[in-house]
Amino acid sequence: MAWYAYCISEKQAFPDLLRHRKPVPLDAVTGISGNQVFLYPASDLAVIVSEHNPDEPLVQKSAVDHAKVIADCFKMSTVLPFRFGTVFSDDEALRRSVRSNQRQFLTNLDRLRGKAEMHLKVVVDDCCREQDKPILMNRVGKEYLTSLRENATQQRERQTRARAVSVQMHRMFAPLDEEVSCKRDGTGKMMLDIAHLIDHKCIERYQNRYSTAAVQLKDCRMQLSGPWPPYHFVHRQSRVPAQHTPSRTAIPA
Structure with missing residues (x-):
């Protein structure tokens, strides 16, 4: 099963996740195409995701839904937004990416907290x-x-x-x-x-x-x-490999 990724947060920000090793539904938050949003536990981190069909195209409304999920999570905790269109092909791809970038994720969460x-x-x-x-x-x-x-x-x-x-x-x-x-x-x-x-x-x-x-x-x-x-302050040092990660435009004058 593919996972569409919205952002990363600290696991401790979601007490319900501390008692689970499997994805936990994030109530009252709806993702792209109306899909249920989940908290995916990965070490000390929580990856906010929803199930995704790779054959389903991402349209303009998908970008709006992507931003809304991040905004909703931002009300609860510090978040590191993923670029729009970030998809992991399966559980192993998601876990592997988090493992390889965990130190940078934790550093950024600490730097951007509050x-x-x-x-x-x-x-x-x-x-x-x-x-x-x-x-x-x-x-x-x-x-x-x-x-x-x-x-x-x-x-x-x-x-x-x-x-x-x-x-x-x-x-x-x-x-x-x-x-x-x-x-x-x-x-x-x-x-x-x-x-x-x-x-x-x-x-x-x-x-x-x-x-x-x-x-x-x-x-x-x-x-x-x-x-x-x-x-604008997340992707300077972290680079997350996934199926699709559109680039951000922020070039100093």
Whole structure:
């Protein structure tokens, strides 16, 4: 039987699991395709899983269900989310993966205990939007080199601006850890995706700082969501072999 994996937690967070060696149903939590969710005991860890038919396709709603299970478990305990689509072919594959990664799992659980992720989307004007020009690929000599230099200069200016905004966010919110990605849309705006790791007990303080920042930073549009499970802070060192593990996008600007 294949197992679809949502996240990992500490066994001690679920007292009912301490008396069992076999998977125990996690009541009131429904998984992908409406399947029953189980706590699967593996040494000192609990793997949150549901039965899975490998021939059944994973659709957009499956991703929503995946995130909901993780969010429900996050209300009960520290969790290490698996990437969407992580499937273990049978019991042995699941146990083998946990055994080979157990030390890293326990280290991450200890590091992330009592912490949550807050997610900021920051939109700022592109400092180069008025002077942006296409590279003149059909030209040669001086015109072509000038075009290359202009575009390189614009790119450096964008990176400098993105870093400056990121540093400003870091100073205002003082997170325990962060991940930042930056991209540019077609309307001449730069969009920063910022994930901040904070103590769960500091959520209200963080939200108050956000309200202050939204007023002070007139040249930025900001959107806040969270608290979330620590999605961006789990997979830096742990790599779990399974049938399918889509990659996470979080590239610093």
